[in-house]
Amino acid sequence: MSIDIDDDESSDILVRFPAAVRFIDSGLHPYGAAHEAKTGGDDTTATSTSSPKSGVYVHCAMGKSRSVSCVVAYLLYKYPHRFGGKQFIESPASTQRRRITxxxxxxxxxxxxxEARPGAEPNPGFMRQLELWWEMGCPADDDGVVERHPIYQKWLYDGMLQEARDMRxxxxxxxxxxxxxxxAREKEQDDETVTRTxxxxxxxxxxxxxxxxxxxLLSHTPTGQAANSGCAHIFVDTLSWMRTALEDGALDGRLVCPNSKCSATVGRFAWQGLQCTCKQWVVPAFSLNRSRVDEVSSQPVGSSAIRMPPGRNGSL
Structure with a gap:
């Protein structure tokens, strides 16, 4: 099996992991898995055998980044219990279990x-993609399973935003x-129960x-905890009521209340990012000004639906 890909931080190796790990597994366990192999370029190549002591040779130009990424992806896929199981491990500081990152x-x-290859060193972009692979649960059912995953789609979107920022x-x-x-689309496709706290x-x-x-609502603190109430900004996701302001093609601008009878200025947006009064940067930034809005305690939402902003479910 050959994977034609450059050893570059921006290269998308994540989308190749499902086919790669299935191929490696079929080589190591030829009698317990269907052998699947496709030919392509000549950069990262794995050759399997079918002898009783089967093995897979995974290599790239330097045996340092691309090939190592594929092997790490396989280990995470095949032996997740060695690296935290279902993303939980015992905390060394207590008897409680904590979520492994x-x-x-x-x-x-x-x-x-x-331990076997001291020089193993995937580039930072591949390391981030391996983290996404773990967060996804290392799906490998078919070649397109990663492309369909929301985490992958969000990662591609963030990359597109970065390119746009680079070009100002x-x-x-x-x-x-x-x-x-x-x-809303993901819920319709998965038909899963989602509960909001x-x-x-x-x-x-x-x-x-x-x-x-x-x-x-988005946290912008280094620890990921709730923002300090002293912050002048409340940062939120990109929401559909902002469509009119964002589709004009401006790099930054005002956000106004979607109520046509109000249209009060409630905040601002900046694709290049904003710095909060607490000195933390958020990129891109969709900020609601605390002096222009009220924060109201919300009741728990039923398990049958995701609570959407106004205009998505008919609520005020």
């Missing part, structure tokens, strides 16, 4: 490879991702129109 899982698997341009209007619409809704101070429900 993707970074910890990937680093642990890479360390296993380094707003993203193309047709490519903007509105999180409330995306989640208690939190605070953000409403326009002037007309009381709901602007964002708890599931669409």
């Amino acid at each position: 993707a970074g910890e899982a990937v680093s642990s698997a890479l360390q296993c490879v380094r 341009m707003a993203p193309d209007a047709g490519q903007i991702r509105f999180e409330d619409e995306v989640r 208690n939190g605070k809704e953000v409403r326009c101070k002037k007309c009381r129109r709901t602007l964002a429900t708890p599931g669409f």
Whole structure:
């Protein structure tokens, strides 16, 4: 099996992992898995045998980044219990269990490879993609399973935004991702039960129109905890009520209340990012000004639906 890909941080190796790990597994266990192999370029090649002591030779130009990434992806896929199981491990500080981070899982698997290959060192872009692979649950049912995954789609979108920022341009209007619409589609496709926890809704101070429900509020603290109430900004996901402002193609501008009878200025957006009064940067930034909105405690949402911002479910 050959994978034609450059050893570049921006190269998409993540989408190749399902086919790669299935191929490696079929080589190591030829009598317990169907052998699947496709030919392509000549950069990263794995050759399997069918002898009783089967093995797979995984290599690239330097045996350092591309090939190591494929081997680490396989270890995470085949032996997840070695790196935290179902993403939980015992905390060394107590008897309680804590959630293992993707970074910890990937680093642990890479360390296993380094025991035999000390020079193993995937580039930073591949390390991030391995973390995403773990967060996805290492899906490998078919070649397209990663492409269909919401985490992968969000990663591609973030990459597109980065390219736009590098060129000092707003993203193309047709490519903007509105999180409330995306989640609604995902729920329709998966038909899964989603429960929102208690939190605070953000409403326009002037007309009381709901602007964002708890599931669409973004933390911008280094620890990921709730933002300090002293921050002047409340950062939220890109929501469909912002469509008119964002599709004009401006790099930054005002956000106004979607209530046509109000149209009060409630915040601002900046594709290049904004710095909060707490000195933290958020990129891209969709900010609601705390002096222009109210934060109201929200009741738990039923398990049968995702609570959406106004305009998505007919609520005020």
